[in-house]
Amino acid sequence: MTKADIVNEIAKNTGIDKVAVLTTIEAFMEAVKESLAKDENVYLRGFGSFIVKKRAQKTARNISKNTTIIIPEHNIPAFKPAKTFTISVKK
Numbered sequence: 001m002t003k004a005d006i007v008n009e010i011a012k013n014t015g016i017d018k019v020a021v022l023t024t025i026e027a028f029m030e031a032v033k034e035s036l037a038k039d040e041n042v043y044l045r046g047f048g049s050f051i052v053k054k055r056a057q058k059t060a061r062n063i064s065k066n067t068t069i070i071i072p073e074h075n076i077p078a079f080k081p082a083k084t085f086t087i088s089v090k091k
Contacts, residue, residue, distance in 0.1 A: 036077050048081040 007025060011018045032050050035042050042050040057073045081089075 039075070044082075046082055046084055048079055048085055051078050051080055052076070053078045 003022075003025065007018055007021045010016070010021045010025075014021075032042050036050060036052050039052055041052060044050075052075050055071075055074050055076060058071050060069050060071050061067070062069055
């Protein structure tokens with residue numbers, strides 16, 4: 001399902017015009033990105049959590065040059081679904 005599909009589905013179910021739905025979805029995604037960039041998690045009860053995971057520094061290998069490199073500590077975004085969400089998908 002793409003963003004356009006989601007916009008169409010919400011517009012059909014709520015009667016709100018597609019432009020307003022698209023604006024709202026894009027504003028939501030921007031708010032989530034900004035919160036994660038500030039190292040703040042986003043919790044949506046019954047849906048899940050957008051969290052920031054911290055990756056430790058590690059040593060990796062560049063196979064083509066046969067050298068080792070150090071990958072510094074960094075953060076990555078992640079999504080952890082709520083238990084009710086996970087159960088509904090399993091059915």
